[in-house]
Amino acid sequence: MEQIISPIALYLICALGAGGIALALPRRSGSKAFEYGGGLLVAVALGGAALALGLRASDAGNPMPNLFFYPFAIIGIGASVRMITHKRPVYSALYFIMTIIASCGMYILLSAEFMAFALIIIYAGAILITYLFVIMLATQAPTGDGDDDLDDVDAVAREPMLASAIGFVLIGLITAAMFGGIGELPEPKLTQAQAADSVLAHLPKKVDKILDREGLLEDGWRVSRDHETGLAMIDVDARTIQIELVEGDSVSATRTLGAQDWPEALAADNIDRLGFNLMNDHPVMIELAGIILLMAMLGATVLARKHTELEEALKAAQARKLGTMFHDDEPQATGGQA
């Protein structure tokens, strides 16, 4: 496959975006015009990127992404630009939530539904709220709405030109390298049906339930299980299912359902496949993730603990009080020790 975006358009877009961000980054002297101008430049660059990608794809007759991709992408990138250019930390965090939600939209378009909702719950619901609390805890409240009363920490960026230039050179290089090699990606090893249904053999109870719901099983029938592995006997390629009649502990009859009986609803969904992949292929990583989270929790507790220093007189009074509580009968001795 040829180039997906023409190099000149790509570098032009990167230069525009770099200029826009460098203008929009916080500064003390500038008026609002800098911010608006920078935002406009970034918007033009984004529009140009969408146009260039779309034109190239339709030129060559290649399929384009789902139409919903474009609003999600533009909201995502726009919100992340606003996040790094906004002067007030709370707004930055809120714009980051917007970025998260836009990328959740893209996850759904990439048929990763579980991850999309997990991302909203974990990122937007938990992590970002922690950030918001810390921002409110650690920032002195500004006295007015203007930007003049903001601290230098928030109101001035460090080396905006240089950083934007570096960042956008990086975007250009990554994108060019990626788009150059994208045509040489290997074909997926599994076919579509295999990828979707290869998990089904491991889920005999789910298959039972679906077949039962579709009315394909009479009383006492179920999907045949392999004696040694316990896998359901399903042929995903030929679309046949072997079922058996169980009486007591023994199998008294078997039958094969043909491809014409394969129910529409019999398919492994996103959560089946993800859960199976997680538990079957990466069990050690679950343990590692648990250890990382535990260590982080301990570390955070130790780091954020407040060291309170009591005065000596206060300590002595406390000790004396405790002493009289525990040794009511000999107050003289404890008083002397304290």
Add this chain to the structure above:
Amino acid sequence: MHAFESIQLFGSGMAQLAFPTEMSSSVLAPYLFVSAAMFCIGLIGFLTRKNMIIMFLCTELMFQAAGLALIAFGRQHLGSDGQTFVIFVLCVAAAEAAMALALVVLLFRHRESLSASAWKELNG
């Protein structure tokens, strides 16, 4: 026509989306572009902002971009490995947020400032 079809696809619920079809690399490319752009914007933010909380927020943005690339490539290969790795990225991001915020609170208590340049003497 294209617009109408995609609206139908989006509106007809998750059932259709549950069976991924093979994805052309011309569909993959825009997702990777968004991912690269988000990553580099996070990098620019990390380099330019002085507020330590915003700097850590920018690293979260870079995690997010990496996650998008993982999911897009995983979709291209019709496998679940990409999504599994995003779960671990989420774990690391959560751990990092906890540690980083504890550190920020600690540093803020010492200097009464969130500025990274308040700790200039650390650069040796």
